[in-house]
Amino acid sequence: MLGSNSITIFHQNICGLKGKTDELISSMSPHSPHILCFSEHHLKKFELDQINIDGYRLGAAYCRQVVKIGGVCIFVQKHPEYTNIDLGKYCSNQDTEVCVLKLKSTFFNACIMTAYRAPTGNFNLFLNRLDDIIKTLYKVD
Numbered sequence: 001m002l003g004s005n006s007i008t009i010f011h012q013n014i015c016g017l018k019g020k021t022d023e024l025i026s027s028m029s030p031h032s033p034h035i036l037c038f039s040e041h042h043l044k045k046f047e048l049d050q051i052n053i054d055g056y057r058l059g060a061a062y063c064r065q066v067v068k069i070g071g072v073c074i075f076v077q078k079h080p081e082y083t084n085i086d087l088g089k090y091c092s093n094q095d096t097e098v099c100v101l102k103l104k105s106t107f108f109n110a111c112i113m114t115a116y117r118a119p120t121g122n123f124n125l126f127l128n129r130l131d132d133i134i135k136t137l138y139k140v141d
Contacts, residue, residue, distance in 0.1 A: 007035065007080075007110070008031075008033035008034050008035070009033055009034065009035040009037060010028065010033040010035065010036050010037065011037040011038075011039075012036075012037075012038055013038075013040050013116075014038045014039070014040060014041055015040050015042070016040070016041070016042040017038055017041040017042065017043060017048075017051060017073075018042070018043060018047065018051070021051060021052065021053045021054075024036075025053060025054055025055075032055060032077070034076070034080055035059075035074060035076055035077075035080075036053065036056060036074070036075040037072075037073075037074050037112065038072065038073050038074075038075075038114065039071075039072045039097075039114060039115075040069060040070055040072075040116060041061075041063075041071045041073050042069045042071065043063060044063055045061070048061055048063060048071070056075040056076060056078070057075065057076055057078060058074075058075055059074045059075060059084060059101045060073065060074045060084045060085070060099035060101045061073035061074070061099050062091050062097045062098060064093045064094075064097070065093065066093060067094060070093065070094065070116065070118060071097060071116075072098060072099050072114040073099060073114065074099055074112060076101070080103055081103070081105075082101045082102060082103050082104060083101065084099075084101050085101060085102055085111065087099070087100055087136065090132060090136075094117070094118040094120060094121040095117060095118075095121040096115070096117060096121070096125060096130070097116040097117070098113060098114065098115040098116075098129075098133060100112065100113045100114075100133070100137065111137050113133070113137075115130065
């Protein structure tokens with residue numbers, strides 16, 4: 001549970017997360033955000049599971065299955081409680097890449113989403129799926 005009524009979220013289109021975590025954490029010190037959101041992490045699921053960001057755990061992710069690079073993920077500090085919301089049915093490589101988690105707090109309700117669409121992706125499909133995702137999130141308890 002979050003200990004205050006505020007939260008800090010950091011987002012970066014990281015263009016490849018592997019090998020960048022130490023520099024990333026040192027650049028944020030001493031005020032580390034509660035949530036780290038990355039687009040274009042460029043990793044497969046098993047590679048992302050091996051990424052160690054000191055003080056954080058992987059909360060949610062989407063990794064491309066076939067096409068290289070891309071992907072989105074959310075890392076959470078070790079103390080906030082959360083639920084990973086599976087929205088894989090809305091994802092497709094390059095068109096709509098999204099991951100979401102819901103924070104558990106007595107102060108507020110919040111869903112944190114990281115979304116990405118490749119420049120070559122279908123923009124209309126991206127917008128339609130985001131609309132569907134937002135409608136789905138409103139139904140989540």
